[in-house]
Amino acid sequence: MAKKKITCQSFLDDLSDYIDGDVAQEIRVTFEAHLAKCPNCWVVFDETQRTVEIFQGYDCHPLPENVKGRLLQTLSVKLKNA
Amino acid sequence: MSLRSTIDSQEVDDLELVTRTRAGDRASFDELVNRHAAKVFRLARHITRNDAEAEDFLQDAFYKAYTRLDQFNADAQFYTWLVRIAVNEALMRLRKRRNNKTVSLDAELETEDGSLRREAVSPDDNPEQEFSRDETRKLLEEAIDSLDEGYRTVFVLRDVEGMSTQETADLLELSISAVKSRLLRARLQLRDKLKGRLHSHG
Incomplete structure (x- = not known):
């Protein structure tokens, strides 16, 4: 019981690095073995990884065309005096 | 010319x-x-x-x-x-x-006591299926908006702008471990927020 708690905690501590592929090979193997037998950690890992992928796949807050136009116009005026 | x-x-x-x-x-x-x-x-x-x-x-x-x-x-x-x-x-x-609201951004994460939601979901459960691209984008924007500044900034630099942990740490004058800790918390919070929002529409 105590052993599992430590393993889940250490997995969670390194979850971001694991998702980013930024853990050493031997640690990766250990985590993969843990995921295979721990459904709780697998769910956390899977959902978190998919969350990151969704965010990375969307262009949030696209620049409105009128904002870009105003930006160039404002800079044009301000930079004349800069 | x-x-x-x-x-x-x-x-x-x-x-x-x-x-x-x-x-x-x-x-x-x-x-x-x-x-x-x-x-x-x-x-x-x-x-x-x-x-x-x-x-x-x-x-x-x-x-x-x-x-x-x-x-x-x-x-x-x-x-x-x-x-x-x-x-x-x-x-x-x-x-x-900003008002002087302060929160502990870098405290330890806990795995016990339900601090992490772990309800099982189907591996095929795709939150994007039920929403248009614009609707999903709006949900994502709102989810990021709801994060505390310390988490939001780290998440945006790392996962939206694609900067490295080191670049983010340098930029925000944080330690590497603080960046990693905040990124993890941001990701976990977004996971919860997104799931709750999307399921409430489902």
């Missing part, structure tokens, strides 16, 4: 545009604005959570970049340098209007 057409007709890297701008060519600076305005706006909007403020800040960031162009080190990437100006500007604005 049109410098604009020269810029449009060939691949000119940022460094060359900076050099030309320093030599007095305003069209080259406009091209830098064209290339990077969308990214700076997105960053500003994520940090400030306000369209008008983000626009205002966008103008200030490019204005400051122009007036400080002589401080730009040619060994650096222009965009990274611009982001540094932009983030500093955005955080400064945020601090001005």
Whole structure:
């Protein structure tokens, strides 16, 4: 019981690095073995990884065309005096 | 003679545009604005959570970049340098209007007591299926907006802008471990927020 708690905690501590592929090979193997037998950690890992992928796949807050136009116009005026 | 057409007709890297701008060519600076305005706006909007403020800040960031162009080190990437100006500007604005609400951003994560939601879901459960792209984007924007500033800024730099942990740490003057810890918390919070929102529509 105590052993599992430590393993889940250490997995969670390194979850971001694991998702980013930024853990050493031997640690990766250990985590993969843990995921295979721990459904709780697998769910956390899977959902978190998919969350990151969704965010990375969307262009949030696209620049409105009128904002870009105003930006160039404002800079044009301000930079004349800069 | 049109410098604009020269810029449009060939691949000119940022460094060359900076050099030309320093030599007095305003069209080259406009091209830098064209290339990077969308990214700076997105960053500003994520940090400030306000369209008008983000626009205002966008103008200030490019204005400051122009007036400080002589401080730009040619060994650096222009965009990274611009982001540094932009983030500093955005955080400064945020601090001005923020109340003194403080939260512990870097405390230990706990795996017990339900601090993490772990209800099982089907591996095929795809939250994007039920929503249009615009609706999903809006949900994502709202989810990021709902994060505390410390988590939001780290998440945006790392997962939205694709900066490295080291770059993010340098930019925000945080330790590597603080960046990692905040990124993890942001990701876990977003996972919870997104799931709750999307399921409530399902």
